Amino acid sequence: MEVKQITVTVNGEARIVEVEPRTLCVHMIREVIGLTGTHLGCDTTSCGACTVLLDGVPVKSCTLFGVQTDGHEITTVEGLGWPSELHPVQEGFKEEHGLQCGFCTPGMMLTAAALLEENPDPSELDIRWAISGNLCRCTGYQNIINAVQWAARKMAATEAAVSA
Amino acid sequence: MYPPRFHYEAPSSLDEALQLLSMYQGEAKVLSGGMSLIPLMKLRFATPSAVIDVNNVPGLEYLSEESGQLRIGALTRNRDIIRSEVVRARYPLMASTAPQIADPLVRGRSTLVGSLCHCDPQGDWGAVMLAMNGEVVAASTSGRRRIAVGDLLLGPFQTSLRSDELAVEATVPAPAGEPFGVYYKLERKVGDFATVGVAVHLDRSGSSVTTAGIALTGVGGTNIKCPAAEQVLERGGVNDHTIEEAAGLAAEAGKPQTDHRGSAEYKRHLVRTFVSRALLTSIGREPIDIRQRRHENVRVLV
Numbered sequence: 392m393e394v395k396q397i398t399v400t401v402n403g404e405a406r407i408v409e410v411e412p413r414t415l416c417v418h419m420i421r422e423v424i425g426l427t428g429t430h431l432g433c434d435t436t437s438c439g440a441c442t443v444l445l446d447g448v449p450v451k452s453c454t455l456f457g458v459q460t461d462g463h464e465i466t467t468v469e470g471l472g473w474p475s476e477l478h479p480v481q482e483g484f485k486e487e488h489g490l491q492c493g494f495c496t497p498g499m500m501l502t503a504a505a506l507l508e509e510n511p512d513p514s515e516l517d518i519r520w521a522i523s524g525n526l527c528r529c530t531g532y533q534n535i536i537n538a539v540q541w542a543a544r545k546m547a548a549t550e551a552a553v554s555a
Numbered sequence: 556m557y558p559p560r561f562h563y564e565a566p567s568s569l570d571e572a573l574q575l576l577s578m579y580q581g582e583a584k585v586l587s588g589g590m591s592l593i594p595l596m597k598l599r600f601a602t603p604s605a606v607i608d609v610n611n612v613p614g615l616e617y618l619s620e621e622s623g624q625l626r627i628g629a630l631t632r633n634r635d636i637i638r639s640e641v642v643r644a645r646y647p648l649m650a651s652t653a654p655q656i657a658d659p660l661v662r663g664r665s666t667l668v669g670s671l672c673h674c675d676p677q678g679d680w681g682a683v684m685l686a687m688n689g690e691v692v693a694a695s696t697s698g699r700r701r702i703a704v705g706d707l708l709l710g711p712f713q714t715s716l717r718s719d720e721l722a723v724e725a726t727v728p729a730p731a732g733e734p735f736g737v738y739y740k741l742e743r744k745v746g747d748f749a750t751v752g753v754a755v756h757l758d759r760s761g762s763s764v765t766t767a768g769i770a771l772t773g774v775g776g777t778n779i780k781c782p783a784a785e786q787v788l789e790r791g792g793v794n795d796h797t798i799e800e801a802a803g804l805a806a807e808a809g810k811p812q813t814d815h816r817g818s819a820e821y822k823r824h825l826v827r828t829f830v831s832r833a834l835l836t837s838i839g840r841e842p843i844d845i846r847q848r849r850h851e852n853v854r855v856l857v
Contacts, residue, residue, distance in 0.1 A: 392560070393560065393562060393563070395563060411560070412560075412561060412562070412563030412606070413557055413558045413559070413560055413561060413596075414557075415557070415597075434556050434597070435594060435597075436590065436593075436594055436661060436746075437746060439658075439660055442660060448634070448663045449659070449660050449663060450660055450663055450664055451660050451661065454589060454590060454593045454594060454661075454664075455589065455593070455664070456563070456589075456593070456606075456608075458563050458565070458608075459586075459589075459608060459610065461565070502659075502660070520659070521659060523658050523659060523745040523746075524657075524658030524659045524660035524661060524745065524746060525660070
């Protein structure tokens with residue numbers, strides 16, 4: 392069995408991982424690295440539950456081989472914030488009830504965080520467009536949008552406080 | 556879902572990639588964005604004994620207009636095409652198409668060149684490249700050649716690329732005059748394949764059409780170019796009469812099949828409707844449809 396050794400930075404920490412080339416990135420993250428916040432939903436590139444950031448860009452980790460992340464940087468939901476220091480997007484999801492069953496939430500939050508990184512003041516349409524590759528089977532989209540807007544306001548307020 | 560085992564190669568130069576392709580003699584598949592290849596491998600429709608991941612090959616990620624053409628590198632992602640100023644300013648058909656492909660996450664990985672090589676009959680870029688008379692540059696250890704996209708797309712998932720060739724670039728001619736272009740696509744949901752897609756490209760000088768391009772998605776074994784419809788516009792410009800004639804000829808050029816996305820008759824009707832809607836838009840008659848307007852309002856397309 393062919394096994395490759397790769398070096399991948401996961402949530403800021405460099406890791407040496409051994410994977411078979413056919414191991415999908417999502418399985419590498421969940422089963423080899425042991426971070427189960429990344430969910431495997433449809434397994435067919437549709438639902439976005441497995442979204443992670445690859446060098447800051449949201450990707451579906453069920454449609455990426457683990458070996459492809461050699462030398463790259465992955466951010467999973469575990470890397471977004473800590474219980475004691477939530478990312479504004481995580482806070483927003485909490486404040487605005489942006490989740491029901493929670494299965495899509497890690498992917499939604501990572502996509503939202505990447506959006507806000509680039510567009511700190513997104514319109515509702517920008518948000519709907521950005522999360523169009525992430526499906527919520529509870530159909531809780533309105534609260535997800537509210538949550539992202541909450542996060543945008545929080546980040547803007549923090550920014551203003553810092554520069555004041 | 557796991558694909559069967561395969562050898563993984565990650566060449567760090569183009570030469571190395573080409574040598575590997577030649578060495579594997581057709582047993583290898585090239586992995587760029589992987590948004591079609593990986594799902595196919597997971598479903599075990601594709602079972603290559605080796606995968607050559609070209610993502611580490613430097614110098615394949617660019618989008619630039621030079622010497623009368625737009626050059627799109629093999630690793631240029633759809634996300635980059637959406638964000639490109641030159642595409643937005645000068646290549647309206649491409650600017651219209653890119654945001655309609657798959658979904659934002661898939662567009663972060665997927666590539667135009669990869670889409671052409673994959674040659675899915677429902678791939679959107681095939682129609683766009685046919686409409687714009689695009690070409691692909693194929694490289695191998697024995698040199699390079701240019702292939703017109705019309706000669707590249709042979710049938711469902713079949714191209715004229717040799718097994719030792721790597722498509723390193725796609726090109727489209729730069730507009731000489733005032734370009735117009737739009738891609739109309741009916742999909743059941745975000746990320747679905749097209750029920751029908753219609754690409755319309757015009758290069759105009761005053762009121763005359765110097766080059767017309769019309770090509771279709773989802774109504775045949777490959778994307779289909781409609782030369783008869785194009786000629787009507789190049790001869791007579793865009794007016795009520797030529798619009799009706801071109802739309803009718805385009806509908807006839809399609810060979811749709813009835814499937815779960817709709818009946819053959821419905822799809823033919825869609826081709827006719829989309830062609831005439833696009834051409835009316837080009838002369839300022841039909842307001843740009845809701846979907847297009849929505850794109851314009853979105854400040855950051857991801």
